Amino acid sequence: MSLMRTAFLQPPPISHFSTPPFTPTVKFTVSCRLVASPETLVSVDIDKKPSERNEVRLGLPSKGRMATDTLDLLKDCQLSVRQTNPRQYVAEIPQISNLEVWFQRQKDVVRKLVSGDLDLGIVGLDTVMEYGQGDEDLIIVHDALDYGDCHLSLAIPKYGIFENINSLNELAKMTQWTPERPLRVATGFTFLGPKFMKENGLNYVTFSVADGALEAAPAMGIADAIVDLVSSGTTLKENNLKEIEGGVILESQAVLVASRKSLIQRKGVLDITHEMLERLEAHLKAGGQFTVTANMRGTSAEEVAERVLSQPSLSGLQGPTVSPVFCNRNGSATADYYAIVICVPKQALYKSVQQLRMIGGSGVLISPLTYIFDEETPRWRQLLSNLGL
Numbered sequence: 001m002s003l004m005r006t007a008f009l010q011p012p013p014i015s016h017f018s019t020p021p022f023t024p025t026v027k028f029t030v031s032c033r034l035v036a037s038p039e040t041l042v043s044v045d046i047d048k049k050p051s052e053r054n055e056v057r058l059g060l061p062s063k064g065r066m067a068t069d070t071l072d073l074l075k076d077c078q079l080s081v082r083q084t085n086p087r088q089y090v091a092e093i094p095q096i097s098n099l100e101v102w103f104q105r106q107k108d109v110v111r112k113l114v115s116g117d118l119d120l121g122i123v124g125l126d127t128v129m130e131y132g133q134g135d136e137d138l139i140i141v142h143d144a145l146d147y148g149d150c151h152l153s154l155a156i157p158k159y160g161i162f163e164n165i166n167s168l169n170e171l172a173k174m175t176q177w178t179p180e181r182p183l184r185v186a187t188g189f190t191f192l193g194p195k196f197m198k199e200n201g202l203n204y205v206t207f208s209v210a211d212g213a214l215e216a217a218p219a220m221g222i223a224d225a226i227v228d229l230v231s232s233g234t235t236l237k238e239n240n241l242k243e244i245e246g247g248v249i250l251e252s253q254a255v256l257v258a259s260r261k262s263l264i265q266r267k268g269v270l271d272i273t274h275e276m277l278e279r280l281e282a283h284l285k286a287g288g289q290f291t292v293t294a295n296m297r298g299t300s301a302e303e304v305a306e307r308v309l310s311q312p313s314l315s316g317l318q319g320p321t322v323s324p325v326f327c328n329r330n331g332s333a334t335a336d337y338y339a340i341v342i343c344v345p346k347q348a349l350y351k352s353v354q355q356l357r358m359i360g361g362s363g364v365l366i367s368p369l370t371y372i373f374d375e376e377t378p379r380w381r382q383l384l385s386n387l388g389l
């Protein structure tokens with residue numbers, strides 16, 4: 001699996017996608033034919049002017065595997081969504097005034113960002129890339145919200161003529177594929193699938209469209225290969241399919257995406273984006289760390305700091321905070337002990353505790369962190385430069 005992960009498309013640069021806007025006729029007559037015409041090909045020519053409204057709108061997935069995790073993340077950032085009725089599609093985040101939350105299907109969040117009916121959205125990167133179709137108005141504001149991890153991949157049967165095919169190169173070189181008998185691929189990704197095949201020199205390919213249970217298509221004799229999302233790999237395995245080297249089209253996770261026009265033109269969007277970005281970054285950074293406090297006997301704060309800094313896992317985010325712990329000795333305040341406070345990556349916790357004990361630490365307390373606010377948010381700076389601000 002790790003080998004297959006080498007050839008994925010990087011998330012789009014924060015400013016724009018490298019692909020040109022979608023032009024279905026050219027795309028499919030050159031190298032690929034699309035068997036059924038999906039609904040996604042219809043609404044290309046949308047008026048992109050921002051609509052007349054004063055509220056800022058954030059689109060969130062209305063159901064499915066992304067919905068709960070999205071609400072949980074926002075809640076953890078103290079941005080709980082208040083929805084009075086689960087069948088109501090509009091809600092609010094009381095913490096942020098003038099923000100409306102609209103629950104929509106993921107693909108509709110992207111479509112409505114493009115049409116100007118939403119300003120911000122949280123969805124999987126795969127959905128942004130598929131339904132955004134390279135639209136330069138879409139900007140990825142936060143590219144790693146740390147859930148919804150999966151990858152879009154080309155998979156082929158383990159058996160028959162594919163038994164010894166283990167890479168995209170080998171698949172492309174198979175002599176079976178001709179204009180009369182192309183490689184038949186089943187997918188729901190009718191933009192990214194054909195684009196990937198074309199970019200990788202697979203010329204004789206046709207696509208058929210299905211929305212689910214794609215993994216059944218090869219066994220049913222409907223397709224030779226599939227392009228679909230994979231996370232654990234169980235569905236592929238259960239259906240006797242395999243991924244191949246060079247066949248990963250996109251690595252995906254949940255992202256915060258915005259409309260460039262809204263950010264620049266609509267009052268309040270930039271400020272709300274800034275606040276959301278700050279909270280998300282600070283919370284996600286904190287998620288990987290614990291605060292560790294301990295007491296340590298010593299002659300001075302400097303001497304204790306030197307001991308702490310001599311240990312590789314104890315340097316913290318910016319070095320340890322060391323403060324004297326005073327006790328009353330014969331009427332005067334004396335410091336025999338020092339309290340140290342450091343942030344420690346979760347994976348290094350036990351090692352850090354061992355190192356603390358080794359240098360004389362006692363009374364070690366571990367607490368979770370809610371936020372780590374840095375002086376500035378790197379993604380915010382990136383966003384501003386992207387917008388030319």
Ligand SMILES: Nc1ncnc2c1ncn2[C@@H]1O[C@H](COP(=O)(O)OP(=O)(O)OP(=O)(O)O)[C@@H](O)[C@H]1O
Nearest residue numbers: 063064065066105106124127148149150229230231
């Ligand atoms: N194993 C997985 N399979 C599919 N999607 C996954 C997986 N793991 C994470 N995801 C993420 O979840 C999203 C799909 O969520 P879900 O299946 O709930 O919605 P959907 O079926 O695409 O949307 P809808 O039902 O609204 O059309 C994907 O776009 C992807 O970003």
Ligand SMILES: O=P(O)(O)OC[C@H]1O[C@H](OP(=O)(O)OP(=O)(O)O)[C@H](O)[C@@H]1O
Nearest residue numbers: 212213214228229230231232233234235
């Ligand atoms: O690698 P895995 O962990 O097995 O996950 C991948 C499967 O999950 C998704 O299907 P989903 O559950 O949405 O069902 P569907 O295909 O019917 O839409 C996706 O389309 C794959 O079929």
Ligand SMILES: [Mg+2]
Nearest residue numbers: 064065211212
């Ligand atoms: Mg699905």
